[in-house]
Structure formats: structure tokens, C-alpha cells
Amino acid sequence: xxxxxxxxxxxxxxxxxxxxxxxxxxxxxxxxxxxxxxxxxxxxxxxxxxxxxxxxxxxxxxxxxxxxxxxxxxxxxxxxxxxxxxxxxxxxxxxxxxxxxxxxxxxxxxxxxxxxxxxxxxxxxxxxxxxxxxxxxxxxxxxxxxxxxxxxxxxxxxxxxxxxxxxxxxxxxxxxxxxxxxxxxxxxxxxxxxxxxxxxxxxxxxxxxxxxxxxxxxxxxxxxxxxxxxxxxxxxxxxxxxxxxxxxxxxxxxxxxxxxxxxxxxxxxxxxxxxxxxxxxxxxxxxxxxxxxxxxxxxxxxxxxxxxxxxxxxxxxxxxxxxxxxxxxxxxxxxxxxxxxxxxxxxxxxxxxxxxxxxxxxxxxxxxxxxxxxxxxxxxxxxxxxxxxxxxxxxxxxxxxxxxxxxxxxxxxxxxxxxxxxxxxxxxxxxxxxxxxxxxxxxxxxxxxxxxxxxxxxxxxxxxxxxxxxxxxxxxxxxxxxxxxxxxxxxxxxxxxxxxxxxxxxxxxxxxxxxxxxxxxxxxxxxxxxxxxxxxxxxxxxxxxxxxxxxxxxxxxxxxxxxxxxxxxxxxxxxxxxxxxxxxxxxxxxxxxxxxxxxxxxxxxxxxxxxxxxxxxxxxxxxxxxxxxxxxxxxxxxxxxxxxxxxxxxxxxxxxxxxxxxxxxxxxxxxxxxxxxxxxxxxxxxxxxxxxxxxxxxxxxxxxxxxxxxxxxxxxxxxxxxxxxxxxxxxxxxxxxxxxxxxxxxxxxxxxxxxxxxxxxxxxxxxxxxxxxxxxxxxxxxxxxxxxxxxxxxxxxxxxxxxxxxxxxxxxxxxxxxxxxxxxxxxxxxxxxxxxxxxxxxxxxxxxxxxxxxxxxxxxxxxxxxxxxxxxxxxxxxxxxxxxxx
Numbered sequence: 001x002x003x004x005x006x007x008x009x010x011x012x013x014x015x016x017x018x019x020x021x022x023x024x025x026x027x028x029x030x031x032x033x034x035x036x037x038x039x040x041x042x043x044x045x046x047x048x049x050x051x052x053x054x055x056x057x058x059x060x061x062x063x064x065x066x067x068x069x070x071x072x073x074x075x076x077x078x079x080x081x082x083x084x085x086x087x088x089x090x091x092x093x094x095x096x097x098x099x100x101x102x103x104x105x106x107x108x109x110x111x112x113x114x115x116x117x118x119x120x121x122x123x124x125x126x127x128x129x130x131x132x133x134x135x136x137x138x139x140x141x142x143x144x145x146x147x148x149x150x151x152x153x154x155x156x157x158x159x160x161x162x163x164x165x166x167x168x169x170x171x172x173x174x175x176x177x178x179x180x181x182x183x184x185x186x187x188x189x190x191x192x193x194x195x196x197x198x199x200x201x202x203x204x205x206x207x208x209x210x211x212x213x214x215x216x217x218x219x220x221x222x223x224x225x226x227x228x229x230x231x232x233x234x235x236x237x238x239x240x241x242x243x244x245x246x247x248x249x250x251x252x253x254x255x256x257x258x259x260x261x262x263x264x265x266x267x268x269x270x271x272x273x274x275x276x277x278x279x280x281x282x283x284x285x286x287x288x289x290x291x292x293x294x295x296x297x298x299x300x301x302x303x304x305x306x307x308x309x310x311x312x313x314x315x316x317x318x319x320x321x322x323x324x325x326x327x328x329x330x331x332x333x334x335x336x337x338x339x340x341x342x343x344x345x346x347x348x349x350x351x352x353x354x355x356x357x358x359x360x361x362x363x364x365x366x367x368x369x370x371x372x373x374x375x376x377x378x379x380x381x382x383x384x385x386x387x388x389x390x391x392x393x394x395x396x397x398x399x400x401x402x403x404x405x406x407x408x409x410x411x412x413x414x415x416x417x418x419x420x421x422x423x424x425x426x427x428x429x430x431x432x433x434x435x436x437x438x439x440x441x442x443x444x445x446x447x448x449x450x451x452x453x454x455x456x457x458x459x460x461x462x463x464x465x466x467x468x469x470x471x472x473x474x475x476x477x478x479x480x481x482x483x484x485x486x487x488x489x490x491x492x493x494x495x496x497x498x499x500x501x502x503x504x505x506x507x508x509x510x511x512x513x514x515x516x517x518x519x520x521x522x523x524x525x526x527x528x529x530x531x532x533x534x535x536x537x538x539x540x541x542x543x544x545x546x547x548x549x550x551x552x553x554x555x556x557x558x559x560x561x562x563x564x565x566x567x568x569x570x571x572x573x574x575x576x577x578x579x580x581x582x583x584x585x586x587x588x589x590x591x592x593x594x595x596x597x598x599x600x601x602x603x604x605x606x607x608x609x610x611x612x613x614x615x616x617x618x619x620x621x622x623x624x625x626x627x628x629x630x631x632x633x634x635x636x637x638x639x640x641x642x643x644x645x646x647x648x649x650x651x652x653x654x655x656x657x658x659x660x661x662x663x664x665x666x667x668x669x670x671x672x673x674x675x676x677x678x679x680x681x682x683x684x685x686x687x688x689x690x691x692x693x694x695x696x697x698x699x700x701x702x703x704x705x706x707x708x709x710x711x712x713x714x715x716x717x718x719x720x721x722x723x724x725x726x727x728x729x730x731x732x733x734x735x736x737x738x739x740x741x742x743x744x745x746x747x748x749x750x751x752x753x754x755x756x757x758x759x760x761x762x763x764x765x766x767x768x769x770x771x772x773x774x775x776x777x778x779x780x781x782x783x784x785x786x787x788x789x790x791x792x793x794x795x796x797x798x799x800x801x802x803x804x805x806x807x808x809x810x811x812x813x814x815x816x817x818x819x820x821x822x823x824x825x826x827x828x829x830x831x832x833x834x835x836x837x838x839x840x841x842x843x844x845x846x847x848x849x850x851x852x853x854x855x856x857x858x859x860x861x862x863x864x865x866x867x868x869x870x871x872x873x874x875x876x877x878x879x880x881x882x883x884x885x886x
Contacts, residue, residue, distance in 0.1 A: 006333070021337040021338075022301075024345065026294040026768065027295055027376075028376045032346055033349045034760070036349070036361055038280065039364035040357075049272035050233060056265040057074070057080075060259065065259065066258075067225070073254060073258075078250055082227070084114050085226075086223070089213060090110075090158070093105055094153055094155055094197055095153070108195050111200045112205075124173070133202075135169075136167070138171060141198055143731075149169055152166050158220060171200065184260040184262070237276045240272075241270055244266045290761070295387070297771055300518065300521055301387075334381075335384070338380055341383075342380035417472075422473040422476055425466075425469030428461075429463075429466040432462040432465065436834065460834065467527065470826070471823075477819070482509050490505035496803065498803070507804055519811075519815040522812065523816050526816065526824055529766065530853055531831055533852045538843050542847075551683075551742075552585070552611060553611045556710055558683075558733065559707060559709075564703070565706050570584055570709055576725055576728060579725075582709050585683065585706065585710060586599075586601030586698070586704075586706055587706075588707075592690075595688070599690040601692050604693060605627075610711065630693045631693070634695060635673055636693065637657075637673065637691070637692045639655070639674055642687070643688050683708055718739050722735045773812065813861060813864050816860070
């Protein structure tokens with residue numbers, strides 16, 4: 001019986017079965033795609049975090065402990081591959097003479113590295129000039145001493161005679177912050193910056209020079225064991241973090257207090273597991289709504305044939321079929337569409353992954369991809385059960401044979417409508433949004449350069465409630481328009497239906513349940529597409545703004561503090577191939593009262609030619625207005641909001657700052673007038689700082705020394721231009737490009753192909769929008785072929801039949817586009833507001849991808865138009881032939 005039933009369904013109801021399976025396929029494909037992407041993203045985050053660490057562990061030997069014993073302990077630690085002993089010694093200062101002048105620095109650090117160190121930890125030291133062995137001077141120290149390879153440096157030792165060493169190379173220490181950390185100290189007790197003066201010796205030379213210091217002043221000499229770990233870590237950053245931290249605790253426990261581990265790899269994985277939380281947010285917000293929409297699409301496709309299904313069920317019951325037999329038939333149908341949809345969806349996901357990411361598994365491991373595929377298939381079967389089997393069971397329990405065969409049935413208002421669930425959901429969304437906004441919730445807590453994500457899923461209830469509430473509200477309004485408001489609808493349809501307008505409106509009123517479903521589905525699909533696209537576009541725009549804000553421009557050349565390059569030094573930079581413009585920026589330090597802050601001197605007329613200044617960076621005027629104010633009033637100054645609050649400043653107030661005079665090196669008082677608030681500025685720190693007119697600063701300090709040059713490359717070949725500038729300027733300057741900075745400020749999230757994810761999400765949104773408009777309409781019209789045929793047999797002209805089809809298309813299209821557009825606009829603002837912490841700096845306005853939104857709307861309209869044209873063509877067929885087929 002089941003075989004004959006399924007065979008008949010496939011022959012006679014193939015289109016409806018295909019539509020139902022198609023909805024399930026979309027849900028399964030979306031879940032497999034986003035789930036596999038999430039697993040791959042977490043794996044890439046773990047790998048990226050591990051690759052960014054030069055020294056996995058810095059194990060400090062406690063005073064009085066034997067370094068050799070600690071090293072043996074570390075070597076036998078879980079997962080340790082290599083280890084080296086490193087000496088740290090404090091020097092009272094360094095000096096060098098040459099060219100008739102003598103340069104002296106303050107206290108510094110001398111490192112003792114074994115010969116194998118650079119091979120064991122290749123990312124810890126980078127040679128800039130000279131040989132790659134011997135006595136190495138850090139770049140900053142070389143600039144302070146005006147030293148180069150071949151020069152002799154004097155090292156001071158507390159209580160001991162100074163010693164001389166000959167420099168063989170100048171090096172960069174890319175991870176100086178972690179290298180010179182205070183091992184075991186909390187974040188608040190760490191040094192604010194690594195030492196400016198660093199010299200590196202071989203282990204033998206270091207011990208010869210500083211073992212006497214260790215005997216006399218053991219507080220000035222420490223020893224660390226640097227370790228490299230096995231990088232075969234679990235894909236999930238949280239699991240990898242737990243493993244690495246557990247291994248470090250194991251070493252500390254076995255050391256009996258003789259060693260403490262500085263877990264650099266653990267710290268990187270800690271940030272990566274926070275980024276994984278953001279990836280889960282992307283999945284929840286940008287994936288689940290699409291799967292829910294696909295499930296609703298399936299439900300509406302099934303509901304389109306509900307009257308016919310009830311009549312068929314009633315006929316079978318009248319001929320003796322039992323309720324259990326009918327449930328078996330419904331279960332077989334559900335299994336058929338669920339299995340077919342799941343297979344097609346899984347195959348579609350593999351094809352999407354292969355096309356968009358070059359891997360059918362989206363780069364995830366086989367186990368992760370299989371797990372998500374199984375979960376998605378089970379979800380597809382569950383959707384089939386809820387949309388096909390559950391309605392059949394409900395009809396068996398709630399209808400009689402006579403009522404099931406009735407052509408017209410009494411429609412009751414849904415329970416949610418009677419109790420005002422739509423209004424309650426929208427009110428709850430507003431309350432949750434108010435509560436989370438009041439507590440100052442932010443998704444991302446991002447100190448400079450170290451993004452850390454703290455996810456509160458409670459805050460995400462507001463957009464979810466709003467999305468559901470707006471859909472139910474659209475349903476209520478559609479029912480009102482198609483029911484009590486059908487006279488108004490008839491007047492609106494008169495230009496298209498003529499004298500049949502009221503008849504068409506009455507026909508639509510009888511179909512209002514199905515039409516309301518279709519309008520809601522189209523509105524939800526459009527709002528999902530609009531909010532997803534707008535959020536992604538805004539995120540990408542602000543991520544680029546953050547990178548440029550941090551780096552300063554496409555490429556930035558930062559002068560060493562010991563140099564005094566003026567604006568004229570921009571000439572060689574401007575002559576470098578690929579450079580379109582150069583802008584000098586002064587960097588000074590100024591005292592306001594007893595508080596020392598950064599001061600940036602800019603040329604307000606030209607600063608905007610090489611870098612972007614957003615209005616959101618300022619308060620008290622737009623970026624253009626405040627730059628014009630600095631140009632027109634040279635003594636004007638922009639002050640951070642914190643300083644304005646601390647010193648109770650009002651616009652126009654006199655502000656006396658103490659700046660160092662370039663000639664006397666003494667601090668001199670310079671008068672400024674407070675003109676506005678600056679919250680962000682290229683290359684400036686996150687805390688308090690000033691922005692002033694560079695010419696005015698140079699005039700009153702006797703120095704036009706430039707701290708950095710902002711270089712515009714037109715966004716092209718930034719890495720190549722940075723490399724050319726570094727080769728031309730040598731180690732005396734630090735050159736950074738926006739590509740490198742973008743990777744740094746984005747943390748391990750940059751390891752995620754968000755562009756690929758966006759293409760997948762928006763592609764599904766486009767499919768859902770087209771299906772919500774065209775497929776549901778097509779199924780509804782197909783179920784009414786009998787009505788069209790009877791009307792034709794009674795003498796209805798093709799034009800009159802076209803009026804019925806056109807009226808339904810216009811109501812569905814106009815209602816869905818209007819409701820979806822309004823809901824998408826509101827949901828986009830709500831999403832960006834709730835996820836404000838993702839954006840650094842926050843956006844002044846949404847970045848709207850108009851081309852995509854127009855494409856989505858056009859696709860939905862095109863789908864409706866195609867369905868309307870096909871339906872009209874079918875309606876023109878001979879009524880006898882159509883009735884014979886039915």
C-alpha cells in the first residue's frame with residue numbers, strides 16, 4: 001500500500017513533493033555549509049594563534065634554583081620539542097662614540113642567547129643589518145647610540161667596571177613585549193613597554209661578562225628556559241588552550257616552586273578561543289535564521305496542498321483506511337521528502353564548499369564535517385516530520401470525514417493572533433534591548449592590539465525577538481488587509497483588474513491564509529537578506545577603517561625617537577615607486593598639569609589626502625569642520641574626552657601645555673585653546689592625546705621634527721611599497737603597511753575567510769528570497785488550476801483570468817517587499833547597535849550594500865513575474881484538458 005501511495009504521489013504530486021524536498025535541501029545545505037565553515041574557522045584560528053608565537057614558553061628560574069635542573073625539567077615536559085637557556089642581565093647604560101660625538105643611553109637589558117637559539121626560535125630575532133651572529137644591537141638602541149655594525153659599545157655594570165663589545169649586526173625583536181614580560185605577574189603589573197636599550201651576546205660572552213654581576217647583584221640577573229612545543233593541537237581553540245595550560249601547570253607542579261611558566265602560546269590560544277565565540281555568533285545570527293526560513297518555506301509549501309490532502313485523507317477514511325494506516329502513509333511521504341532533501345542539501349553543500357573554498361568540507365577535518373552533515377540530515381528529517389507528518393496527525397485527530405471533504409471550512413484566528421503574541425514579542429525585544437544597552441554590554445572588549453571577546457547570548461535575544469515579532473505583525477496586517485480590508489484592496493486593484501477588482505479582492509480574501517503565509521515568508525527572507533548583507537558590509541568597512549586608523553595610512557614610516565627628521569625627509573619617500581602622497585605627522589609629549597600625554601602635530605589642510613578621518617572620530621564638529629578650525633586658528637587644539645572631563649574644559653578655554661623645546665631640551669609652556677574633542681586619530685593610542693596644528697607646534701618649540709610619515713599608495717601593493725621603503729631608509733626607520741596591521745588588529749579572525757562566508761550566506765538569502773516569492777505563489781496557483789479551468793469553462797476570458805493572477809502577484813509582491821524592507825531596515829540598525837563592540841571604531845552610519853539589496857528585490861520580483869506568466873499561460877489552455885488532468 002505504501003509503495004503504491006508513494007508511486008502515485010511522485011506521478012501526480014511531483015511538483016509539490018519537489019518543492020517540499022527543496023525547502024529541506026536548502027535548510028540542510030545551509031546548516032552543513034555554516035557548520036563545516038565554523039569547524040574549519042576554529043581550526044584556522046588555532047593554527048594562526050600558534051604560528052604567531054615565536055617562543056611558546058618562557059620558564060623563569062627562581063632565585064637560588066639550579067638552571068640546569070630546571071632545563072631538564074622543562075625538556076621532559078608534556079609536548080616540549082626544543083629548549084634553550086637564555087640569560088637576562090640589567091645594564092646601567094650603554095655608550096658609543098664616533099664622528100666627534102658621544103652618545104649615551106639609560107639602563108637596558110643584555111640578553112645571552114646560545115648559538116642554536118635562532119634556529120630553534122626563528123621568529124624571535126630578525127636581522128636588519130650586518131651578519132646574523134655575534135653581538136647584536138636592537139634597532140631602537142642602534143638609533144639611540146647612532147651605532148652601526150663595526151662600532152664599539154661600552155656596557156655599564158652595576159658595581160663593576162664597564163666592558164667594551166663590537167657590534168656585528170642590528171636586529172629587530174618582533175615580539176619584544178612578550179620577550180621582556182614579567183613572568184608570572186598579572187596583566188596589570190606588566191611593563192608598559194619593552195626596554196628601549198637591548199643588546200644580545202652569545203651565551204659564552206654573556207656568562208663571561210655577567211656571571212660576576214650575578215654573584216654580586218643576583219637581583220639584576222635572571223635566567224629563563226625558552227621552550228618550543230609540539231604544534232599538533234586540537235582544532236578547537238578552547239580545547240587547545242586547555243591542553244597547553246594543563247601542560248604548563250604540570251611543569252610548575254613538578255618544579256616544586258623553582259620555576260614559573262610564562263605561557264605565550266596559552267595567551268594566544270586564549271584570545272583565539274574568544275574569537276571562536278565570535279564565529280559562533282556569526283553562526284547563530286547569520287546561519288540559524290536562514291535554516292528557520294527554509295523550514296518555514298517547507299511548511300508553507302506543504303500548507304499550500306493542505307485542502308487537497310484533507311480531502312484525500314477523508315476519502316481514504318471513508319473507504320475503510322484506519323488512522324494508523326494513514327499515519328504510515330504520511331510518515332512514508334515525510335521520510336521520502338526528508339531523505340531526498342537531505343541528500344540533495346548535503347551534495348549542494350559539498351559543491352558550494354568546493355566552489356567557494358576549494359574544499360568540499362570547507363577546510364574542516366573529516367570528523368567535524370561528517371558530524372555537521374549528520375546533524376544537518378537529522379534536522380532535515382525533523383523538518384519533514386514537523387511539516388508533513390505532524391499536520392496529518394493533527395488532521396486525523398481534529399477533523400471528521402465530512403469536514404475533511406468540505407470545500408469550504410471555517411477559519412479560526414490563530415492562538416498567537418488572539419493573544420497578541422506579535423505585540424508581546426516586539427515589546428520584549430524593546431525591553432531586552434533597553435536592558436542590555438543600559439548595562440553597557442559590548443561583544444568585544446578590545447584593549448590596544450589584543451582583541452578579547454566576551455559573548456552574552458542574552459543580548460542577542462533582542463534581534464531574534466524582533467525578527468519573529470515583525471513576521472507575526474506582517475501576518476496580522478496581511479490578514480486584516482485581505483479580510484476586513486478587502487474593499488480597500490479592491491479599490492487599489494481597480495487600475496489592474498478593472499470591473500473585476502471587487503471579485504478579485506473577494507477571491508484573495510478566501511485565500512488570505514495562504515497569501516498571508518507567503519507575504520510573511522517573503523518579508524522574513526528579505527529582512528534576513530538585508531540585515532545580513534548590511535551587517536557584513538558595515539563590518540568589512542569598519543575593519544578596514546580600524547586597520548587604517550591603527551596603521552595611520554596605507555604605509556607608515558615611523559622615525560626612531562633618537563632621530564630628528566624634518567618634513568623635508570618626505571622627499572625620498574615620495575620618490576619611491578608606488579607612492580602617491582606623503583604627509584608628515586609630529587609626535588611629541590606634552591604635560592597638562594602633571595599628566596603626560598601624546599601630542600600629534602598635523603597639517604590640517606592636507607592630512608585628509610593620505611588618510612581617512614571619519615566624523616565618528618570627533619565630537620563638537622565634523623572631521624572637516626575641526627580640521628578647518630585648526631587651520632584657521634593655529635593655537636586651537638583637539639583634546640580627548642577623558643581630558644575634557646578631568647580638567648572641566650569648555651570650548652575656547654585656555655590650555656597651557658608644557659612641551660620640550662627642540663633647542664634647549666627644556667620644557668616650555670605653549671598656550672592653546674580648546675576647540676573640540678578627538679576620540680580616535682591615525683597612529684594615536686586609545687587613551688588620552690592631543691591633536692594640534694604642526695606649524696604652530698614647530699614655531700613654539702623650535703623644532704619641526706616629524707614622528708611619522710603617512711604614505712598613500714592608493715590602496716595598491718602596500719606590502720611591496722613598504723618593502724621598498726624599508727630598503728631605502730634602512731634600519732633607522734620602522735615601516736609598517738596596512739596589510740600587516742589588518743592582520744594584527746583583526747587577531748585570529750583574519751584567519752577566517754569572512755568574505756567566503758558572506759558569499760555563502762548572501763547566496764542562500766538570494767535563493768530564499770526567490771523561493772519565498774515565486775515557489776509559494778506557484779504552489780498556491782497550481783492548487784487552484786481547477787478553479788481557473790471551471791472559470792474558463794463558464795466563459796471567463798484570458799484577460800479576466802489574468803486579473804486574478806495579477807492581483808495575487810501584486811498583493812504578495814507589494815506586501816512582502818514593504819514589510820521586508822521596513823523590517824530589514826530596523827533589524828540592521830538593531831544588529832549593528834547590539835554588536836557595537838565588534839566595531840572599533842563604531843560606525844557613524846550603516847554601510848548599505850545597495851547593489852546586493854537591489855539584486856535581492858529584483859530576484860524576488862522576477863520570480864513572481866515568471867510564476868505569473870506561466871500561470872496565465874496555463875490558464876489559457878482548454879478547460880476540458882485541464883479538468884481531465886486533474
